[in-house]
Amino acid sequence: MAMAKMPAVKLRAAKTPAVKRENSRGYRTFQIFNALILTGVVVVTLYPFATIVAQSFSSDTAINAGHVNVVPHGFNLTTYKKVMSDSAFWTNYRNTVLYTVVATAISMVLTTCYAYVLSKRHLKGRKFLIGVALFTMFFNGGLIPNYVLVADLGLRNSIWAIVLPNAVSVFNLLVMKAFFENMPDELEEAAAVDGLSTYGTLGRIVLPLSKAVLATMVLFYAVSFWNSWFSAFLYMDRSDLFPVTVYLRNLIAGATGGADQGTASDTALQIGANIQSVTIVLTVIPILTVYPFIQRYFVSGVMLGAVKG
Amino acid sequence: MSLTRTVDPPPRAERARPVKARRLTWRRALRRDWQLYSLAVLPVAFFVVFRYLPMIGNVIAFRRYVPGGSLFGEKWVGLRYFKMFMQDPAFWHVFGNTLILGGVTLLFTFPLPIMLALLLNEVRSAKLKRFVQSVSYLPHFLSIVVVAGLIMQLLSVNGAVNQGLHALGHDPIPFLQQPGWFRAIYVSSEAWQGVGWGTILYLAALTTIDNQLYEQARIDGAGRWRQTWHVTLPGIRPTMMTLLILNIGTFMAVGFEKILLLYNPLTYPTADVIPTYLYRVGVVSGSFSYGAAIGLFESVIGLFLVVAANRISRRAVGTGLW
Numbered sequence: 001m002a003m004a005k006m007p008a009v010k011l012r013a014a015k016t017p018a019v020k021r022e023n024s025r026g027y028r029t030f031q032i033f034n035a036l037i038l039t040g041v042v043v044v045t046l047y048p049f050a051t052i053v054a055q056s057f058s059s060d061t062a063i064n065a066g067h068v069n070v071v072p073h074g075f076n077l078t079t080y081k082k083v084m085s086d087s088a089f090w091t092n093y094r095n096t097v098l099y100t101v102v103a104t105a106i107s108m109v110l111t112t113c114y115a116y117v118l119s120k121r122h123l124k125g126r127k128f129l130i131g132v133a134l135f136t137m138f139f140n141g142g143l144i145p146n147y148v149l150v151a152d153l154g155l156r157n158s159i160w161a162i163v164l165p166n167a168v169s170v171f172n173l174l175v176m177k178a179f180f181e182n183m184p185d186e187l188e189e190a191a192a193v194d195g196l197s198t199y200g201t202l203g204r205i206v207l208p209l210s211k212a213v214l215a216t217m218v219l220f221y222a223v224s225f226w227n228s229w230f231s232a233f234l235y236m237d238r239s240d241l242f243p244v245t246v247y248l249r250n251l252i253a254g255a256t257g258g259a260d261q262g263t264a265s266d267t268a269l270q271i272g273a274n275i276q277s278v279t280i281v282l283t284v285i286p287i288l289t290v291y292p293f294i295q296r297y298f299v300s301g302v303m304l305g306a307v308k309g
Numbered sequence: 310m311s312l313t314r315t316v317d318p319p320p321r322a323e324r325a326r327p328v329k330a331r332r333l334t335w336r337r338a339l340r341r342d343w344q345l346y347s348l349a350v351l352p353v354a355f356f357v358v359f360r361y362l363p364m365i366g367n368v369i370a371f372r373r374y375v376p377g378g379s380l381f382g383e384k385w386v387g388l389r390y391f392k393m394f395m396q397d398p399a400f401w402h403v404f405g406n407t408l409i410l411g412g413v414t415l416l417f418t419f420p421l422p423i424m425l426a427l428l429l430n431e432v433r434s435a436k437l438k439r440f441v442q443s444v445s446y447l448p449h450f451l452s453i454v455v456v457a458g459l460i461m462q463l464l465s466v467n468g469a470v471n472q473g474l475h476a477l478g479h480d481p482i483p484f485l486q487q488p489g490w491f492r493a494i495y496v497s498s499e500a501w502q503g504v505g506w507g508t509i510l511y512l513a514a515l516t517t518i519d520n521q522l523y524e525q526a527r528i529d530g531a532g533r534w535r536q537t538w539h540v541t542l543p544g545i546r547p548t549m550m551t552l553l554i555l556n557i558g559t560f561m562a563v564g565f566e567k568i569l570l571l572y573n574p575l576t577y578p579t580a581d582v583i584p585t586y587l588y589r590v591g592v593v594s595g596s597f598s599y600g601a602a603i604g605l606f607e608s609v610i611g612l613f614l615v616v617a618a619n620r621i622s623r624r625a626v627g628t629g630l631w
């Protein structure tokens with residue numbers, strides 16, 4: 001599925017068009033406007049981060065007086081010290097790391113196995129197996145039946161409530177399937193001649209040649225698990241099990257417990273804006289540090305997924 | 310003038326190979342490929358348990374469910390829960406909200422990436438282009454909780470936006486407490502988060518447009534605007550249609566998690582949508598069957614929308630998801 005009739009494209013950013021673009025005065029004016037608009041896009045994108053960082057270094061009183069914009073006012077590190085000395089924050093942060101690692105590992109195993117199976121064109125029943133996955137993209141059970149199921153299986157307040165219901169992303173599955181399909185058949189035929197079993201071929205021939213796509217998939221899963229909060233919010237009510245996103249959610253919603261009404265209200269103001277800002281910064285930092293390195297993998301992953309599967 | 314290009318599929322070795330006429334029976338297939346099938350067991354189990362079981366679990370919309378009782382409810386009650394929400398004015402209120410919010414979101418978040426992609430495509434400095442791209446993808450990688458936190462800080466009474474208003478001599482506005490602002494806030498945050506990421510597929514499609522077409526258009530005397538209109542836009546039309554269908558399919562789901570984080574009883578009049586409403590009646594108040602009925606109604610509409618959009622798209626432009 002996905003992008004019908006969209007040719008596979010190599011994604012090496014910004015190839016300058018081979019057409020010599022004319023240099024009329026109108027076009028030059030346009031170029032200037034274009035540069036201004038794009039600068040505007042950059043500024044608008046980064047501005048909220050700048051204010052949060054500025055707030056995280058500022059005192060609560062300066063923020064409440066409306067003095068803090070993109071420059072910290074009353075620069076200090078006490079808020080960072082305060083948040084980082086909160087043991088609940090670290091417990092939740094550790095949970096996030098643990099959930100992300102375990103969930104990503106399980107997702108990778110399931111997705112890789114299934115994608116490999118689906119990539120074998122000769123396999124009887126392949127269409128059906130693909131359909132099993134594809135249909136779930138367009139129709140899902142919905143919140144309540146999922147909730148009832150997880151509760152019934154006794155997964156509440158355990159890591160499995162986060163890991164299992166989201167173990168396979170159909171989009172990622174299609175990306176990997178497309179990648180495996182593009183591998184030359186000869187390789188695997190040679191492996192079969194050498195007497196390797198299917199498992200052996202997958203483990204010793206195919207996977208070592210798929211490092212790029214595997215890395216991409218790990219990143220896709222890891223970022224989505226790192227960022228997720230709703231499963232934990234829904235299925236957990238012990239605060240020592242929360243991931244850091246739920247910690248942050250309770251901070252900004254001014255809530256104290258887990259399974260409350262889920263409303264963000266005025267009471268959010270009770271927790272200092274500086275503390276909220278610091279928690280936001282600390283939650284985002286891991287993503288921001290790896291972002292420059294992982295970004296292009298994401299882009300190429302999206303492209304792979306766009307090839308008709 | 311027809312400018313859409315067709316791409317021939319690469320010739321596949323197996324297509325050239327003459328096919329043996331003998332039909333492959335399941336027994337033979339299993340004997341030959343049992344190792345492959347064995348690899349599919351766990352993933353299929355996942356889909357059955359966590360995707361298809363909940364679909365079947367929707368029967369509790371027609372049955373009375375008792376917490377702690379059977380997954381599939383206790384006894385049939387027919388369309389009782391459907392009648393209940395059909396007669397519930399609160400449901401129709403959130404239904405209307407969902408349509409409005411989904412519609413406005415689609416109206417803004419669908420064309421914006423196209424415009425940005427077209428602008429980026431005109432940038433001649435590769436470095437500048439890459440820089441703008443990198444920055445604009447960034448918000449896509451943030452947790453919704455973080456985005457909600459950023460919005461709350463920006464819009465707080467002492468936040469950056471109100472500082473600007475103050476400088477203009479305006480009284481501070483408690484944006485998140487006023488129903489009149491909610492849609493604007495929600496849609497702008499969706500645009501902020503998604504516009505850059507949304508350009509990826511368009512930019513890729515743009516690089517595949519044949520330069521000869523531009524050459525030709527110029528010989529025909531087309532200026533830059535007309536080149537964009539007659540060459541560029543038709544060139545990315547299949548991508549546009551595909552993304553439009555996908556967007557329409559998620560129309561009813563709206564950004565449930567973000568709304569849940571941003572709304573509050575004061576903004577319910579505009580912010581409360583079907584998913585948040587069913588979350589409150591289903592999970593929070595524990596009316597599981599009632600919630601499931603609403604959810605099923607919503608999923609069916611969603612499925613109907615994708616199918617309809619796909620059909621229209623195939624009719625109109627000859628491209629669809631399937």
